[in-house]
Amino acid sequence: MSIPLQKAITVLKAEFIGLSPDSSFDHISIDSRSLQNGEGTLFFALKGPNHNGHDYIEDLILKGVQHFVVEEVPENKIPNANFLVVPDTVRALQKIAAYYRGLFDFPIIGLTGSNGKTIVKEWLNFLLSPDYNIIRSPKSYNSQVGVPLSVIAINEKHNLGIFEAGISTINEMDHLQQIIQPTMGVLTKIGSAHDEGFENRSQKILEKLKLFTTTPLIIYKKDPLVDDSLTVFLKENPLIDRQLFSWSFTDETATVLILNVLKSSTSTQIFYRFASTENQIEVPFHDDASIENAISCLMVLLYLKYPIEVIQNRMALLYPVEMRLEVKNGIHNCSIIDDSYSSDFQSLKIAFDFLESQKQNPKKTVILSDIFQSGFSNEELYSKVAQLIKDNRISRVIGIGKTISSFQKLFSNCTVFESTQAFLEQFDDLSFNNETILIKGARSFEFERIVQRLVLKTHETVLEIDLNAISHNLNFFKSKLEEKVKIMVMVKAFGYGNGGLEIAKLLEHHQVDYLGVAFADEGIALKSGGVKVPIMVLNPESTSYEAIIQYQLEPEIYSLKGLHAFLKIAKEKKLENFPIHIKLDTGMHRLGFEANTLPELINTLKGNTSVRITSILSHLATSDDPQHFDFANAQIALFESLSSQLISQLQINPIRHILNTSGISNFPKAQYDMVRLGIGLYGVSNDSNEQKYLENVGTLKSLISQIRTIPAGDSVGYGRRFMAEKTTKVATIPIGYADGIARLWGNQVGYVVIHNQKAPILGSICMDMLMVDVTEIICQEGDDVIIFGESPTVVEMANAIQTIPYEVLTSISQRVKRVFFR
Structure with missing residues (x-):
């Protein structure tokens, strides 16, 4: 361009x-x-x-x-x-993209719907790529900003485009339609996603159909609600020779009728009738969502008149779509960014930006396969890749593939291998230590084998952390703040159990003003990991003051004893204006200076140049409990009085802050200069209405180790606390109370989720295992198990065992591997 x-x-x-x-x-x-x-x-x-x-x-x-x-x-x-x-x-960006789209004249497939857009896009790219040079939206770039950025990547060598469009309310699709201008439209499954942005489901469908205002072909699943909306849409947007290409499980009037669906544990046979001819395909999935997405792809192939043999061969090779970048702990103090199923030029740019935001080591390595379907000649493509690598200050490049190997001279510090196997054979000679490694390869290169060698081995239970959800929740609470109010985010207790350094890196990328930790060692770990955002230590022990000064952390001072101890060290080290934070006790009665200690505090600090009071803070005890809001308001009033005395007597201009997560929502007039965001960042609110706007951050997952069937009368687990009343199929999951799952959650109080179905926990939870009832669930050993996430939520678990979500989250053991993804 x-x-x-x-x-x-x-x-x-x-x-x-x-x-x-x-x-x-x-x-x-x-x-x-x-x-x-x-x-x-x-x-x-x-x-x-x-x-x-x-x-x-x-x-x-x-x-x-x-x-x-x-x-x-x-x-x-x-x-x-x-x-x-x-x-x-934003409109200007869209106008530039619409202008640029108009410079090209080739078929464009436009995708919209509630669910499945990105998967159908990726599968169509796979199915059609042998015959077309395709430009497609990277990852799920389908928003008011993502769509123009996707379209701007078109170049002269492309001859087919596949772009998805997502909307969350009315009047958004008009802009996206002008940018994409699809010649073929695919409407994927209509579900409940973003229902809150529309008056009703019909309005949402009509808004989505606006993507196809000038599109001569629409592919969709026949459904009474969709059909009604389509009738209205066609009346409002008449177009000569518009063709509707529909499919259905039941409606005989559909262009393609699905006659039967036969599922096995690993695949599904789909029998269909099209143009009076009956045929079948097999796809390697058995869940309903994947089957519908596969049928949408089948419809495109049928419309394009692909031979049945080609359709059958290619559909059988469909694969799970990895739509996320994952951060994993690697061997020898490395961090691994896993993008091992994707290699195209546009997503490479995204991966490099993610690498920069998540780098935990200054040394950055990229393991990169041959890149397919860029639209550029190889010479132009690898020159552009070399420039990207230079711009992103990549320390080392490992190229895998015959094509990238032939361009080795374009890259500095580059080692090449013709195949993944050749790389693995020399793996031990490559010396991976203290570096952040981006692994990015086309699917055919099987880079998952490289990931397996580089990732630090732990047991099979993982806590998946959605970095996009953290970003969303951060922005949700930021939107509640007055202009110029700063934000401190709490990453204490290993990021509330979610992972400290990785989340701190993301927050630094979002340019938060402060990070908060409980103890000095937590702050030291973040500073050692390269975090540069100011870090406040909320509960420093006097024995940690030397380390706090060494690592440029900022202590909260909450007692005269602590203040005198810190000032003594500060004078010995001849410090000038070292930042400290003064904690006031306004009623929590945990830590802090009380009103009667203020005169001595003021006298001690007057004229002192060793330290500088950067902020004055207090903590609300009842910000989440409407029954005690009067007490919270009294705390705020006392904070105003005490902090004003300090400011007046010491002639200072500090940051003042008293609000925690619940305080941000419930006491907006007390934002002062900064607020402290804690549990809300991780997707938990005590307000059920507010909870709807937060996204789930952590999903604790495991798998089925073993399945057995026991007869009536047999027992399960220690103490025989579960006795089978009938023949029962029992699955064992490798997670227990040593991993942080409370024993109170056992004995059929709690459950796990397998294939979207609840499996009650049987008997006592063991140290390393728990057992569940899967009698009514089709499953096999090795299948995924959700311990908590969207369901059950940590709030649900906490309520059932009479605790709070904080305890559920922070109890997850360090032996559980954290996997971060975007």
């Missing part, structure tokens, strides 16, 4: 302020943190409820960026930059 700046000015009807419009750009960016920004970048300064791209313009200019689309020019007149001033930068 190379677009003259003057053309962008014309398309956007922008006011130009700058040096000269006589230049061009070949890269579009919305992320100021990306290492891919440079001279050829046109940066769109997007505004959102929690961020403002205009704030980073000066930093970007220092990095070489010269061209900006803005809603207002920075107040400080900035030389050496060009500004295209528009009313709305």
Whole structure:
């Protein structure tokens, strides 16, 4: 892509302020943190409820960026930059993408629906790629911003596009339709996702159908609600020669009728009738969602008149779609970013940005296979890849594949192998130590074998942490804050059991103002991991003061004894203005200076230059309990009085903060200068209405170790606490109270989920195992088991065993491997 700046000015009807419009750009960016920004970048300064791209313009200019689309020019007149001033930068991004889409004339498949869009897109790419050079949305880039970024990646070599479009409310699809302009439309399953953004399901379907306003072909599953909406849509959007290509399990009027579905434990046979001919295909799945997604793909192949033999051969090779980047602990203190099933140029850019946000070691290594379907010639493609690797400061490149091997000279510090097997044979000679490793390969290279060698081995139970959900929850609470109110995020107790360093890295990427830990060793681990955000230690022991100073942590001081001890060390080390935080006790009666200690506190600090009071804080005891809101308000009033005395007497201007997660929602007028976000970041709220807006962060998963059938009268587990009243099929799961599952959750109080069905826990939970009833569940050894996540939730578990979600989360043992994904 190379677009003259003057053309962008014309398309956007922008006011130009700058040096000269006589230049061009070949890269579009919305992320100021990306290492891919440079001279050829046109940066769109997007505004959102929690961020403002205009704030980073000066930093970007220092990095070489010269061209900006803005809603207002920075107040400080900035030389050496060009500004295209528009009313709305998001709409401007969409207009540029729509203009760029109009430069190309080849078939575009547009996908929308509630569920299955990304999977159908990836499967269609697999099924059609032998015959087309395809451009598709990377990962699930289907939003108001993701769609334009996807379309802008088109180049002259592509001859088929597959783009997905997602909406969450009315009037959004109109913009996406103008950008994608599909020539073939596929409507996937309509479900409950985003129902809250619409008056009813019919309105949602009509909004989604707007993607197909000018599309001559629509593929869909016949359903009374869809059919009714489609009738309205066609009446409002008449188009000569529009074709409807439908399928159904029951409706004889559908273009394709599914006659029968026969499931086995590993695959499904789908029998269908099309054009008076009956045929069948087999797909390697047995869940209903995958079967419907496979039928959507079948419909595209049938419409394109693929021979039945080709359809059967290719559909049988479909595979589970990995839509996420995972961070795993590796051998020899390495961190592994697993993207081992995907290798295309667009997703490589995304993976590099993720690598930068999650790097836990300064040394960055990329293991990369041959890249397919880029649309570029090999020479152009690998030159671009080499430039990306240079821009992203990759320390070492390992190329696997005959094509990338032939371009080895383009990369510095590069080792190449013609195959994955050749790499594995020399694995021990490659010396992986203290580095962050991105593993990115096309599926045919079987890079999962490399991941298996590099990942630190632990037992089969894992806690999966959804980094996107953390980002969502952070932004949800940020949206409640007044302008300029700072945010501290608590990552104590190993990130509430979810993982400290990885989450801290993500929060640093989101530019939070402070991180909070309980003890010095937690802060030291984060600093040692490269975290640069200021870290406050809330419960420092005097024995840790030396280490706090050494690692530039910031202690909370809550007693005169602690203050005198810290000042003594500070004077010995000749410190000047070392940041400390003063804790006031306003009624929690846990830690903090009480009112009667303030005079001595003030006298001790007056004229002292060794330390600087960076903040004054207190903690609410009842911010989550409406019955005691009067007490909380009294705490806030006392905090106002005591902190004002300190500020007045010491002539200081500190940050003040008293609100925790519940306080943010329940006491918005007491935000002061900063708030402290804790359990809410991890998707838990004590308010059932607020809970609906938070996303689940942690999913604890295991698998079935063994299945046995016992007769009536037999018992299960220690103490024979479960006695079978009938023939019972029992599955053993390798997780127990040593992993953090409370024994109170056993004896049929709790359950696990297997194939979306509840399996009650039988008898006592053991140290390393628990047993469940799977009599009514079709399952086999090795199948996945959900311990908690979307269901059961940690809130549900906590209520059942009469505790709080904090305890459930923080009890998960360190021996349980954490897997982070985006």
